[in-house]
Amino acid sequence: xxxxxxxxxxxxxxxxxxxxxxxxxxxxxxxxxxxxxxxxxxxxxxxxxxxxxxxxxxxxxxxxxxxxxxxxxxxxxxxxxxxxxxxxxxxxxxxxxxxxxxxxxxxxxxxxxxxxxxxxxxxxxxxxxxxxxxxxxxxxxxxxxxxxxxxxxxxxxxxxxxxxxxxxxxxxxxxxxxxxxxxxxxxxxxxxxxxxxxxxxxxxxxxxxxxxxxxxxxxxxxxxxxxxxxxxxxxxxxxxxxxxxxxxxxxxxxxxxxxxxxxxxxxxxxxxxxxxxxxxxxxxxxxxxxxxxxxxxxxxxxxxxxxxxxxxxxxxxxxxxxxxxxxx
Amino acid sequence: xxxxxxxxxxxxxxxxxxxxxxxxxxxxxxxxxxxxxxxxxxxxxxxxxxxxxxxxxxxxxxxxxxxxxxxxxxxxxxxxxxxxxxxxxxxxxxxxxxxxxxxxxxxxxxxxxxxxxxxxxxxxxxxxxxxxxxxxxxxxxxxxxxxxxxxxxxxxxxxxxxxxxxxxxxxxxxxxxxxxxxxxxxxxxxxxxxxxxxxxxxxxxxxxxxxxxxxxxxxxxxxxxxxxxxxxxxxxxxxxxxxxxxxxxxxxxxxxxxxxxxxxxxxxxxxxxxxxxxxxxxxxxxxxxxxxxxxxxxxxxxxxxxxxxxxxxxxxxxxx
Ligand SMILES: Nc1ncnc2c1ncn2[C@@H]1O[C@H](COP(=O)(O)OP(=O)(O)O)[C@@H](O)[C@H]1O
Ligand SMILES: [Mg+2]
Numbered sequence: 152x153x154x155x156x157x158x159x160x161x162x163x164x165x166x167x168x169x170x171x172x173x174x175x176x177x178x179x180x181x182x183x184x185x186x187x188x189x190x191x192x193x194x195x196x197x198x199x200x201x202x203x204x205x206x207x208x209x210x211x212x213x214x215x216x217x218x219x220x221x222x223x224x225x226x227x228x229x230x231x232x233x234x235x236x237x238x239x240x241x242x243x244x245x246x247x248x249x250x251x252x253x254x255x256x257x258x259x260x261x262x263x264x265x266x267x268x269x270x271x272x273x274x275x276x277x278x279x280x281x282x283x284x285x286x287x288x289x290x291x292x293x294x295x296x297x298x299x300x301x302x303x304x305x306x307x308x309x310x311x312x313x314x315x316x317x318x319x320x321x322x323x324x325x326x327x328x329x330x331x332x333x334x335x336x337x338x339x340x341x342x343x344x345x346x347x348x349x350x351x352x353x354x355x356x357x358x359x360x361x362x363x364x365x366x367x368x369x370x371x372x373x374x375x376x377x378x379x380x381x382x383x384x385x386x387x388x389x390x391x392x393x394x395x396x397x398x399x400x401x402x403x404x405x406x407x408x409x410x411x412x413x414x415x416x417x418x419x420x421x422x423x424x425x426x427x428x429x430x431x432x433x434x435x436x437x438x439x440x441x442x443x444x445x446x447x448x449x450x451x452x453x454x455x456x457x458x459x460x461x462x463x464x465x466x467x468x469x470x471x472x473x474x475x476x477x478x479x
Numbered sequence: 480x481x482x483x484x485x486x487x488x489x490x491x492x493x494x495x496x497x498x499x500x501x502x503x504x505x506x507x508x509x510x511x512x513x514x515x516x517x518x519x520x521x522x523x524x525x526x527x528x529x530x531x532x533x534x535x536x537x538x539x540x541x542x543x544x545x546x547x548x549x550x551x552x553x554x555x556x557x558x559x560x561x562x563x564x565x566x567x568x569x570x571x572x573x574x575x576x577x578x579x580x581x582x583x584x585x586x587x588x589x590x591x592x593x594x595x596x597x598x599x600x601x602x603x604x605x606x607x608x609x610x611x612x613x614x615x616x617x618x619x620x621x622x623x624x625x626x627x628x629x630x631x632x633x634x635x636x637x638x639x640x641x642x643x644x645x646x647x648x649x650x651x652x653x654x655x656x657x658x659x660x661x662x663x664x665x666x667x668x669x670x671x672x673x674x675x676x677x678x679x680x681x682x683x684x685x686x687x688x689x690x691x692x693x694x695x696x697x698x699x700x701x702x703x704x705x706x707x708x709x710x711x712x713x714x715x716x717x718x719x720x721x722x723x724x725x726x727x728x729x730x731x732x733x734x735x736x737x738x739x740x741x742x743x744x745x746x747x748x749x750x751x752x753x754x755x756x757x758x759x760x761x762x763x764x765x766x767x768x769x770x771x772x773x774x775x776x777x778x779x780x781x782x783x784x785x786x787x788x789x790x791x792x793x794x795x796x797x798x799x
Contacts, residue, residue: 207703209699209702209703238705241702241703241704241705242703242704242705243705246704247703249696249703254695254697255696255697256700257697257700257715257718258697258719258794258795259718259719259792259794260718268704268706269704269705269706272705272706273705304794304795306795317700320700320704
């Protein structure tokens with residue numbers, strides 16, 4: 152098995168809001184191995200972006216703060232790095248693309264300027280070298296006439312093109328990890344497929360590890376090697392993609408998979424998990440899914456289940472698989 | 480671009496005609512004229528009629544308007560009744576005095592406001608930001624005559640650091656550097672007071688603009704690239720925050736030449752603002768109307784300049 156590149160250990164990222172403390176990331180642990188594509192899935196608001204932003208250390212503070220845990224990158228605890236050392240990693244070793252390609256590029260600078268910026272800054276290239284490299288990158292992400300694009304402004308490009316440019320910027324310094332936070336959510340379906348193709352290309356050709364955030368199980372099925380399922384700030388299940396699709400164990404994961412439309416099996420209505428995501432403010436110590444769970448037991452309402460591997464490499468946080476739960 | 484500018488300049492013509500009609504009409508609605516406003520008890524009715532005929536005040540208003548407008552077309556704003564010289568000459572004599580204090584306070588207030596606004600946005604809710612916000616409201620609510628007089632009392636009368644008013648020391652016939660130094664000393668307080676008065680609102684403007692920009696996705700992108708915070712703020716954010724300020728920049732143009740009526744009175748500064756005020760009181764219509772038209776032209780030009788600058792600074796805007 153490949154070497155571990157990133158490891159979250161008991162990460163706690165909280166937001167202080169006027170309504171109370173939001174434990175957006177609550178005791179999250181998982182690892183990403185070199186060259187692996189790991190998908191983080193879960194409903195909106197479950198803490199996927201905050202987990203990624205904690206890794207980048209770009210949590211808006213206040214109100215947010217990483218209050219506990221460790222994030223290792225190649226064995227170094229990022230949370231112990233100085234601001235300067237962290238900013239050297241950012242954009243160079245760890246790059247990130249976002250959900251909103253339309254607003255993620257600075258409207259007043261040319262594409263060329265925005266692509267060459269990290270090259271000049273992190274790799275100390277000359278203007279000329281940087282330009283040549285930028286043209287290469289634009290070509291690589293599949294945009295024709297790179298010379299013209301280099302001198303264009305973001306508003307002259309479509310959403311799909313802009314996301315390609317974001318990918319080009321992210322890949323400019325050949326990062327070891329690429330974080331993609333819902334990179335296709337804001338795009339048309341056909342463009343989505345193209346962007347996913349591009350990402351898969353990157354994965355196979357460059358062996359970059361990818362942390363892909365999505366709520367779309369279709370994307371997971373296409374991209375992931377390994378999957379982490381989050382619910383209300385906690386990891387509730389993790390497994391390899393095949394394992395997870397073959398045997399989802401947590402009732403929430405099962406619900407998610409059931410909610411996914413499958414061709415040839417058209418049903419009257421698509422399944423949806425009953426109930427709603429709990430209010431993230433001041434969540435208690437219990438299984439946060441308990442009030443939506445059809446297997447809910449007494450213990451689920453009072454105690455949070457531990458995340459444990461009951462099968463090799465497949466971890467689940469659910470009382471159904473624990474002695475305490477089985478006893479009931 | 481040049482086509483755009485030419486079209487905009489042509490569009491100014493009907494606007495200016497409209498403005499000239501309106502200001503002229505208003506001047507006609509104001510009761511009294513120069514003769515009655517001088518309140519000279521020695522004037523006989525006969526002499527008054529003579530003077531009215533001399534100044535063209537006896538003509539019907541419509542005719543007066545056309546005489547005025549026709550002269551204006553060839554750059555003649557008429558004779559100032561009060562100063563007994565051409566209006567253009569009166570304006571030219573005093574406007575530069577107003578301009579120098581307005582210009583320096585413009586430069587200082589924009590630089591200070593930009594820096595303070597940016598920093599207080601960057602550290603929103605910090606102690607610095609709170610102090611700035613408090614000061615801004617304090618400055619914005621201070622009347623100019625009040626801090627003007629206060630400054631005179633402390634710095635000129637009590638501490639005797641600076642002259643109490645005027646533009647030069649009476650009787651000092653300095654030239655060259657000595658003259659510049661003398662004027663500089665006299666300018667100091669008016670410039671400081673004017674800067675103080677305008678810096679509050681501007682700071683708030685920059686702070687709000689920066690806060691707006693800092694929340695944008697592209698700032699997050701810039702941070703994710705690992706750029707220094709300084710680069711993120713002063714390059715990526717500030718460039719964008721400046722865009723709305725450009726509009727404001729155009730509006731400053733008439734202000735640079737318009738004079739500051741109250742402050743010029745307080746500091747006894749021989750600026751156009753004081754002269755303009757006097758022309759209103761004395762019903763010196765040629766001067767009053769002429770200067771009003773001058774300000775109208777500057778306002779329209781300022782508008783045009785801000786649109787052009789905006790088009791240059793924001794690649795999303797293409798002027799056609
Ligand atoms: N700036 C913020 N201020 C307050 N709460 C926040 C902020 N950012 C995120 N949160 C909270 O953190 C939780 C997780 O958010 P996020 O990670 O963005 O969800 P998602 O899984 O959809 O990416 C949400 O419940 C949200 O309320
Ligand atoms: Mg998100």
